[in-house]
Amino acid sequence: MSQLDTQTTDTTEQSDAQEESEQESVVLETNPTTKPTLIRLGLVLLLSLGLFGYLQFDPQALGSPDITNTAALIVLLLGLVLTIRFLVRTLVLTRTRYVVTGNRVEQRYELLYRTHSKGVRFDKVRSHELNQNRVQSLLGYGTISMNRGLGPLRLENVDEPQTVYETIRTCIDRTESE
16 A cells, blocks of 8 residues: 555656646747847937037037037037946846746846846736837837736847747636646
């Protein structure tokens, strides 16, 4: 009797472990796109350098050369700060991964020996939506939001967002039907 119980327990544990590994298998893994950040970076560089050049070319543009030089330095400093901000954002986006497994979706990134991981299990998802404005639609990226207001998870700058959203919806529907 004891031997039969042990065999049954071993079989149950093996099937549970097999079921867990099937659900933890990666269904989809993607990186966010850097397109919008690089476009903003280009615009900041173009505008700040263009405005700085104009102010340097015409010292009387703002009335006196002192005011114009001060404004030119402020424009240059602001352009530098925004450039650094967009470069850091690009670095974070290149280190970020969105992972969809059989039972959860996660956002992970590593930067300077720091690891950040945030996820939500499909049985805990209460709402999910795909947002794409005209520019995002034209450039082929979007944002997928889950559980807004309830420990939200936002997958930003997702390439091919319809495919990722449909994969997540399919996993949610499969979890609900179980």
